[in-house]
Amino acid sequence: MTIVAELSPVKPSESEFVDRMGLVMERLGATRSMGRLWAWLMICDPPDPSLTDLAAELSLSKTAVSTVARQLEAGGIIERVPTAGREHRYRAVGGGWAQILRVQLGLVKQSLETLEYGLSILDESRAAQRVRLEETRDFFAFTVQDGDEMLHRWQEYRDASS
Incomplete structure (x- = not known):
C-alpha cells in the first residue's frame, strides 16, 4: 500500500506567484502553462505531486499537464519521480x-x-x-x-x- 501525502491548501500569494511565473515564461517564448507548472513544482508541498493533483491545482487537463511536463522534463528543469504504481509524479530539479x-x-x-x-x-x-x-x-x-x-x-x- 502506497501512502501519498495530500497537497497543502494553496495560499493566494502562491497562486499569484504561479500566475506571474506563467507570464514570465510566456515572455521568454514558452507557454504560460509551462511557467505555471514549473512554478508550482518549485513551491508545492509535497514537492512531488501527481499528474492528477497538478491538473486540479493548475485548472488544466491531465493531457495538457502531461504534455507540458514532458517538455519541461526534456528541458531538464523537472523530472518524473519513480513510483510503485502507474501514477506519474513530478518534481522540480536544480541546474x-x-x-x-x-x-x-x-x-x-x-x-x-x-x-x-x-x-x-x-x-x-x-x-x-x-x-x-x-x-x-x-x-x-x-x-x-x-x-x-x-x-x-x-x-x-x-x-x-x-
Missing part, C-alpha cells in the same frame, strides 16, 4: 536553467555554420549583404563564447556557495 542555456548555445553554434555558408555564397560585389551577415556571425560567435564563459562562472559561483 535546469544552465542546461537550457547549453542547449540554446548549441543551436547558436549551429547557426554559425549557416552564416558562414551564407558568406561563402556572396561575392565581394555584395558588400552590404556581407556586412550584415558578418555582423550577425560575429554577434553569434560572441554570444557562444560569452555564454560558455558565463556558464563556467556560474558553476564556480554555485560550487563556492554550496
Whole structure:
C-alpha cells in the first residue's frame, strides 16, 4: 500500500506567484502553462505531486499537464519521480536553467555554420549583404563564447556557495 501525502491548501500569494511565473515564461517564448507548472513544482508541498493533483491545482487537463511536463522534463528543469504504481509524479530539479542555456548555445553554434555558408555564397560585389551577415556571425560567435564563459562562472559561483 502506497501512502501519498495530500497537497497543502494553496495560499493566494502562491497562486499569484504561479500566475506571474506563467507570464514570465510566456515572455521568454514558452507557454504560460509551462511557467505555471514549473512554478508550482518549485513551491508545492509535497514537492512531488501527481499528474492528477497538478491538473486540479493548475485548472488544466491531465493531457495538457502531461504534455507540458514532458517538455519541461526534456528541458531538464523537472523530472518524473519513480513510483510503485502507474501514477506519474513530478518534481522540480536544480541546474535546469544552465542546461537550457547549453542547449540554446548549441543551436547558436549551429547557426554559425549557416552564416558562414551564407558568406561563402556572396561575392565581394555584395558588400552590404556581407556586412550584415558578418555582423550577425560575429554577434553569434560572441554570444557562444560569452555564454560558455558565463556558464563556467556560474558553476564556480554555485560550487563556492554550496
